[in-house]
Amino acid sequence: NSAVGDKCEAIVFMTRASLFGIMLLLNAAMVGSFLKSMERNASVVVTVLSTGSNYVVTGFLGRFLFQEVLGSWWIVGSTAICFGMCLIGISQEGLPKFRAR
Numbered sequence: 163n164s165a166v167g168d169k170c171e172a173i174v175f176m177t178r179a180s181l182f183g184i185m186l187l188l189n190a191a192m193v194g195s196f197l198k199s200m201e202r203n204a205s206v207v208v209t210v211l212s213t214g215s216n217y218v219v220t221g222f223l224g225r226f227l228f229q230e231v232l233g234s235w236w237i238v239g240s241t242a243i244c245f246g247m248c249l250i251g252i253s254q255e256g257l258p259k260f261r262a263r
Contacts, residue, residue, distance in 0.1 A: 207250055214243045 199208045218240050224230040 210250055211247055214247045218243060 196208065196212055199212075221230075221232060221236060221240060225232050
């Protein structure tokens with residue numbers, strides 16, 4: 163029994179260490195992307211877009227991976243956040259120009 167318990171503890175430790183390493187890599191990639199975008203745009207715009215998209219993606223991942231309940235107020239708030247991010251994007255780049263055919 164002791165040998166089996168030791169193997170289980172080793173597997174749990176290796177799994178947690180691997181997931182921790184993956185988390186660090188993904189956070190490093192996110193910070194790198196954030197810093198690159200800060201070089202190109204105003205810091206307020208980058209911060210709002212990064213925070214808003216992180217909130218929405220995290221909510222959907224929680225829903226699909228962990229079956230968390232997303233209530234109607236969460237959906238209303240997320241829609242407002244997406245709308246606000248679109249407005250910020252439009253204010254930075256202007257409205258798209260469409261040519262008549």
